[in-house]
Amino acid sequence: MLPFASITIIGLGLIGSSIAHGVKASMPTARITGYDADPSVRARVQELGFCDDVADSAGAAVIDADLVLLCVPVGAMAAIAADMAEDLPEDAIISDVGSSKGNVIASLQAALPRARIIPAHPVAGTEHSGPDAGFATLFNDRWCILTPPDDAQEGDIERVRAFWEKLGANIEIMDAKHHDLVLAVTSHLPHLIAYTIVGTASDLEDVTRSEVIKYSAGGFRDFTRIAASDPTMWRDVFMSNKDAVLEMLQRFSEDLTALQRAIRWDKGDELFDLFTKTRAIRRRIIEEGQDDAAPDFGRSHE
Amino acid sequence: MLPFASITIIGLGLIGSSIAHGVKASMPTARITGYDADPSVRARVQELGFCDDVADSAGAAVIDADLVLLCVPVGAMAAIAADMAEDLPEDAIISDVGSSKGNVIASLQAALPRARIIPAHPVAGTEHSGPDAGFATLFNDRWCILTPPDDAQEGDIERVRAFWEKLGANIEIMDAKHHDLVLAVTSHLPHLIAYTIVGTASDLEDVTRSEVIKYSAGGFRDFTRIAASDPTMWRDVFMSNKDAVLEMLQRFSEDLTALQRAIRWDKGDELFDLFTKTRAIRRRIIEEGQDDAAPDFGRSHE
Ligand SMILES: NC(=O)c1ccc[n+]([C@@H]2O[C@H](COP(=O)([O-])OP(=O)(O)OC[C@H]3O[C@@H](n4cnc5c(N)ncnc54)[C@H](OP(=O)(O)O)[C@@H]3O)[C@@H](O)[C@H]2O)c1
Ligand SMILES: NC(=O)c1ccc[n+]([C@@H]2O[C@H](COP(=O)([O-])OP(=O)(O)OC[C@H]3O[C@@H](n4cnc5c(N)ncnc54)[C@H](OP(=O)(O)O)[C@@H]3O)[C@@H](O)[C@H]2O)c1
Numbered sequence: 366m367l368p369f370a371s372i373t374i375i376g377l378g379l380i381g382s383s384i385a386h387g388v389k390a391s392m393p394t395a396r397i398t399g400y401d402a403d404p405s406v407r408a409r410v411q412e413l414g415f416c417d418d419v420a421d422s423a424g425a426a427v428i429d430a431d432l433v434l435l436c437v438p439v440g441a442m443a444a445i446a447a448d449m450a451e452d453l454p455e456d457a458i459i460s461d462v463g464s465s466k467g468n469v470i471a472s473l474q475a476a477l478p479r480a481r482i483i484p485a486h487p488v489a490g491t492e493h494s495g496p497d498a499g500f501a502t503l504f505n506d507r508w509c510i511l512t513p514p515d516d517a518q519e520g521d522i523e524r525v526r527a528f529w530e531k532l533g534a535n536i537e538i539m540d541a542k543h544h545d546l547v548l549a550v551t552s553h554l555p556h557l558i559a560y561t562i563v564g565t566a567s568d569l570e571d572v573t574r575s576e577v578i579k580y581s582a583g584g585f586r587d588f589t590r591i592a593a594s595d596p597t598m599w600r601d602v603f604m605s606n607k608d609a610v611l612e613m614l615q616r617f618s619e620d621l622t623a624l625q626r627a628i629r630w631d632k633g634d635e636l637f638d639l640f641t642k643t644r645a646i647r648r649r650i651i652e653e654g655q656d657d658a659a660p661d662f663g664r665s666h667e
Numbered sequence: 668m669l670p671f672a673s674i675t676i677i678g679l680g681l682i683g684s685s686i687a688h689g690v691k692a693s694m695p696t697a698r699i700t701g702y703d704a705d706p707s708v709r710a711r712v713q714e715l716g717f718c719d720d721v722a723d724s725a726g727a728a729v730i731d732a733d734l735v736l737l738c739v740p741v742g743a744m745a746a747i748a749a750d751m752a753e754d755l756p757e758d759a760i761i762s763d764v765g766s767s768k769g770n771v772i773a774s775l776q777a778a779l780p781r782a783r784i785i786p787a788h789p790v791a792g793t794e795h796s797g798p799d800a801g802f803a804t805l806f807n808d809r810w811c812i813l814t815p816p817d818d819a820q821e822g823d824i825e826r827v828r829a830f831w832e833k834l835g836a837n838i839e840i841m842d843a844k845h846h847d848l849v850l851a852v853t854s855h856l857p858h859l860i861a862y863t864i865v866g867t868a869s870d871l872e873d874v875t876r877s878e879v880i881k882y883s884a885g886g887f888r889d890f891t892r893i894a895a896s897d898p899t900m901w902r903d904v905f906m907s908n909k910d911a912v913l914e915m916l917q918r919f920s921e922d923l924t925a926l927q928r929a930i931r932w933d934k935g936d937e938l939f940d941l942f943t944k945t946r947a948i949r950r951r952i953i954e955e956g957q958d959d960a961a962p963d964f965g966r967s968h969e
Contacts, residue, residue, distance in 0.1 A: 368785070376778070382916070401824060412910075418961075421956070422695055424900075431698045434740055442873070460853050460908055464885075468669065471915065471935065488882045488884050488885050489884055489926050490884075490965070491962035491963040492949075492962060493962045494883070500968065502968045502969055503968060505968060505969065507884055508881055509881055510882075512692065518867060537881070543873075546873055546874055547874050547878050547879075547882055548882065548885060549883045550871065550874055550879060550887070551868070551878075551879055551882040551883055551886070551887040552870050552882070552885025552886045552887065553884035553885075554862065554864065554867075555885070555887050555890055556886050557890065557923075557926060558864060558923070559886070559944055560926070560941055560945055561815075561919065561922050561923045561926055561943040562856065562857065562860060562919055563948055564922055564944065565852070565856075565915070565918050565919045565922045565943050565944055566817075566852050566853070566936065566948070567944065567945070567948055568922075569843075569852065569918070571848055572848055572849050572852055573950070574951075576849050576853075577714050577852060577948070577951050578809055578813075578869050578948065578951050578957065579839070579849065579853070579955070579957070580790045580810060580849055580853040581853055581952050581957050581958070582790050582792075582809055582810070582958075583766075583792075583850060583853045583854025583855075583857070583956055584793055584853065584854045584855075584857035584858050584861070585852070585853040585854065585891060586952050586957055586958045587857065587889055587890075587892070587964075588857055588889075589948050589949040589952055589958070590889065590949065590958070590963075590964060591886050591889060592942075592945040592948070592949065593945065593946045593949035593950075594942075594947070595948070596938075596939050596942035596943045597939070599938070599942050600935050600942060601935075601939055602938045603930050604930070604933060604935055604938075607782070607930055607933075608928060609933070611927065611930060612933060614923070614927055614930075616867050616871070617863065617864055617867045618865045618920070618924075618927075619868055620870075621859075621916070621920065622862050622920075623861045624859060624862070625916055625920075626861055628909055628912060628913060628916075629909070629913060631906060631909075633902050633906055636898075636901070636902045637898050637899070637902045637906055639862055639866050640862055640896075640898035640901050642869065643862055643865040643866055643869070643891070643894040643895065643896070643897045644881065644894070644895045645864075646865055646876070646879070646891050647794075647871055647891040647894065647895035648857060648884050649876075649880050649896075650880050650888050650891055652832075652900070653880055653881070654882075655881070655884055655888055656883070656888045656891070656892070656966075657881050657967065660792065660793035660794060660795045660800065661793040661794070661892075662930070662964040662965070662966055663887075663964070663965065663966060663967070664958075664959050664964055664965060665959065665965070666804045666805060667804055667807065667808060
């Protein structure tokens with residue numbers, strides 16, 4: 366049995382379109398209705414054909430839904446929830462895929478005080494965005510974190526779990542506050558640092574931008590992938606998970622200062638010890654199937 | 668005509684063995700002699716068969732060479748040069764592949780005052796090391812930077828250029844000081860930052876190491892690849908390119924502080940502007956063939 370028969374996806378970018386492709390592949394009889402604020406996205410989705418129906422407003426999109434998935438930038442969640450409040454069926458479950466949770470839950474609860482809200486965050490993505498970027502296997506073997514509020518019903522949680530499992534994800538449940546701290550370190554801080562270093566490298570006087578690009582295979586290019594991610598999405602993430610991000614940033618800065626001192630005072634042993642320790646983490650990530658074991662991410666060297 | 672007929676490679680790890688494989692593929696009649704300080708590496712290289720000869724000492728390895736390539740960590744360059752000083756043929760060219768150049772050149776010139784020194788740095792690598800990690804195509808379409816000293820002979824530079832071109836590399840010539848500044852930003856700073864964040868993430872109290880590993884697909888895992896690189900090699904790079912690394916680190920820290928303030932004071936526009944600018948660099952890296960255009964580095968999502 367399908368966990369949901371009529372699924373509405375609001376926001377048809379990378380995540381929204383990947384969910385739609387995944388539903389088509391694993392739950393082919395479910396009906397998908399889509400909506401996006403951007404008319405050109407809606408037109409493109411019609412062409413791509415991964416929704417059964419593309420609605421002209423958020424309200425029209427949700428009217429028959431038993432699952433509504435908000436796949437818009439986290440800063441847009443409050444507005445879109447307010448938009449659909451009047452039309453949301455009483456027994457529909459409302460979920461989202463936002464990269465931060467505490468703030469999003471508060472917005473959804475404020476706009477939809479009687480709704481059955483089960484927030485989720487699939488920890489999977491690429492640096493691309495928009496409706497052409499999605500693909501059905503994005504969530505395969507990735508974790509999807511559910512952060513149900515205290516008053517959520519067990520049955521609702523189980524249905525959302527079943528939905529994500531059908532898309533290939535593994536499920537973990539945690540409270541929103543802890544989610545926001547964990548993701549601050551495994552996702553938000555890495556993005557912030559990548560954006561910073563790419564900015565630093567493009568603003569030097571003694572090294573030209575062409576040189577930075579030419580010799581980027583020394584390591585820099587890895588950071589540019591992350592720093593090519595969607596600006597709106599990431600602005601919203603940093604603003605909405607501000608406290609946890611600032612805390613992690615503070616720790617990172619302290620550690621960087623310690624390393625700076627070690628270099629300045631020729632403390633090779635300190636460097637060596639840190640560089641040895643960090644290898645072990647990579648090994649475990651590969652063992653647990655969270656990255657490719659092939660050297661250089663499996664990039665082609667032909 | 669081959670640029671060199673008898674090539675000695677000292678240090679048979681990732682770079683040394685990749686050069687040997689490349690020579691076998693593109694200059695099959697050249698003779699390769701190898702040497703490594705580690706007896707187990709020498710034994711393994713005998714088994715792998717990519718050297719015609721594996722010598723028992725640096726001196727014995729260089730005695731018939733017309734090109735000697737030092738492929739050891741940059742901190743070991745001075746000692747290995749001193750070791751072979753008595754046996755180096757007068758007309759041999761000596762080169763290296765060290766990731767920093769100013770310091771290495773000074774060491775080589777001090778140990779081998781009359782030698783014909785043409786330093787090089789192939790900007791290519793993976794996070795793996797040792798003699799099993801090498802492969803012939805590592806240098807394909809990557810840049811190799813030559814940093815010849817002022818008194819180098821034009822003919823010697825051209826022979827080393829021809830050698831690297833046969834391995835598939837594109838050649839650029841610059842002075843050592845500029846090289847060290849450019850690579851500080853495109854390679855050394857990215858490694859330092861990656862090592863730092865992986866260290867930060869493994870030392871948290873409120874987020875467990877298992878959680879960091881589990882949710883690493885949010886961006887963190889990209890950094891762990893770089894932070895899995897060889898600790899000896901990288902300790903040596905930071906110690907030997909200290910001034911340029913500290914300068915770049917200083918700039919990075921200032922930029923990070925600015926971003927931190929923008930988050931603290933909810934300056935979304937500042938974030939958005941930076942995040943938009945950094946996308947352009949990624950685009951140019953891909954256009955110039957320095958990275959894979961496929962999303963997520965072309966990682967498999969099956
Ligand atoms: N990308 C990732 O790696 C990743 C991973 C996990 C979770 N997430 C989360 O997933 C969500 C979507 O991210 P994404 O990567 O899919 O972004 P995306 O590709 O940029 O797609 C977002 C879509 O939402 C539309 N939109 C924006 N505001 C809207 C509104 N008020 N009403 C309806 N549609 C609206 C956008 O239209 P416009 O064309 O007008 O912008 C865009 O088409 C975000 O909350 C993000 O935090 C992302
Ligand atoms: N990896 C990269 O991405 C990359 C890219 C461009 C340039 N480089 C440069 O290439 C050089 C080699 O790096 P790699 O990645 O090939 O390292 P690697 O895989 O660790 O290989 C280095 C080899 O040199 C040996 N060695 C160390 N000290 C020696 C000595 N005094 N005499 C003889 N052999 C000695 C090591 O033996 P042990 O087993 O005893 O350590 C090891 O087998 C470094 O200077 C590095 O900066 C590296």
